[in-house]
Amino acid sequence: MTQNVDPLSTEVNVPLRAVVGNRELALHAVRETLRPGALDLPVRWAHVSELQDPVPYLVGGELILTAGVNLPERIDRYVRGLRDAGVTALGFGLTPNVHETLPEPLRRACARHGLPLLVVPTRTPFLAVNRAVSVALTEASQREQRRITAAREALTRAAGGGLGELTSSLAARLRAWVALVGAGDVLASAHDAPSPLPPQVADLMATVRAGSGIRSATTEVGDEFVVVQPVYPQATASHLVVVGRSRRFDGADRAILAVGAALLGLVGRAGSDAAELGAAATGLLLDRVSAGEVARELLGSDRCRLVVGAPYRRGPDEVAQRPDWLRARLDTPLVQVLPGPRFVAIVGPAVPELEDLRAHGWLAAAGSPVPVARPAAAVAEAELLLSRAQVLGRPVVAGSGPPDFDALLDPGASRGYATKLLAPLVSLDRGDRSLVLTLRTWLAHHGGWEPTAAELGVHRNSVRHRIAQVEKALEVDLADPEVRMRLWFALRWATPDAHGEAYSAVGRRMTSR
Incomplete structure (x- = not known):
């Protein structure tokens, strides 16, 4: 077996027989x-x-x-x-x-x-040979472009018929067998593909998944040539397209495969998301499954992270604000875009690529892993991390940087401390004073009146008045750095459950402003 991994190539060439068979050259x-x-x-x-x-x-x-x-x-x-x-x-x-x-x-x-x-x-002058090869390459290029264009149109039409029809259409265009393989090497769709796939193909898929960028890998299995490449829009997507046939794949074949991979990724993801979310909503409405069971099924894990995002500089463009765009980047169907714009997403325990979001106008923060049955427990931490990210101008992930001393504390004791310390503010916030929100924003901006007022959309004198109310309600002096530190961590350890409906209202205001 021979194997190589290389970028997709559409370089035009002609077979040697086309040159040898040119009678004018003799x-x-x-x-x-x-x-x-x-x-x-x-x-x-x-x-x-x-x-x-x-x-x-x-x-x-x-x-x-x-x-x-x-x-x-x-x-x-x-x-x-x-x-x-x-x-x-x-x-x-x-x-x-x-x-x-x-x-x-x-x-x-x-x-x-x-x-x-x-x-x-x-x-026969050498110039005649050069000219003949050049003409043959030009004609081959034109034929390939016509073939690629026709294949693109046919595959796009087939995509409307779903994953199975698209897979069959790609197989017909390449005159090959095709398999769409998901995470864990589970066959998501196939046309004439061997079952199970040969062990050499499994090795090739592992090679592609270990790489980076949009790449393809080729191998020879017996008398067949096999190509593996990731589906789009993610170059490192878990789903791979595998195609095989007895003839080598040329540049046009690889271009057609690239189109097919893109459509398979989009159709497969959209269909999977719609089916899974539809089944989840049905189960919840009929009270047959719990929210935790739904999240576990959708994320494939018992743990999850809460990711929240806000505009960065000019903010996201119209495309980057779409839920489907965020779903593809965060690899989760559990995404909600809120006014502002803002977004909140529940992802698996792995840390998503937040720098890519920043490049598209989103500044995001990811909280600590929590049980899938209790994602709301991460709201306070995620929002505090987002405030920190906005001050720093870069994404923030819980647990990154120096060792986190939260691990040294009992979670129940921490939440109890936070609930007791912030209780007076939560009580006053039932009158919609926004004291918890103001305190959190003010501490994130190191006590800066102007940036706090700008983020909250109020006058700086309103911020001063609210902070004075905080000091009076808690009977503390916020000029004391020790007091600020205790309050910051109380806000971090707080949960919606600890503060009841009042804190939940504050949380909703945080995620919708």
């Missing part, structure tokens, strides 16, 4: 230099070189043309170097007063190393 292929399949090798360009060592200037796939003006004495070394550089064939031009016949050492060396050797007759 080329003669030396039979003993042609190994099985040699005439199917790709030609990407025809290049004239009289250098004794042209290898440093080659990229592979060339038809090298030479009249043997500087043919080196060590012919065997010269031929071996061309073969190792990936040259498709060597065209030797018969030229009066230089080489009127094909040198036997060159013939023997090409036969020994399996480098196809073409004899170019005297009447």
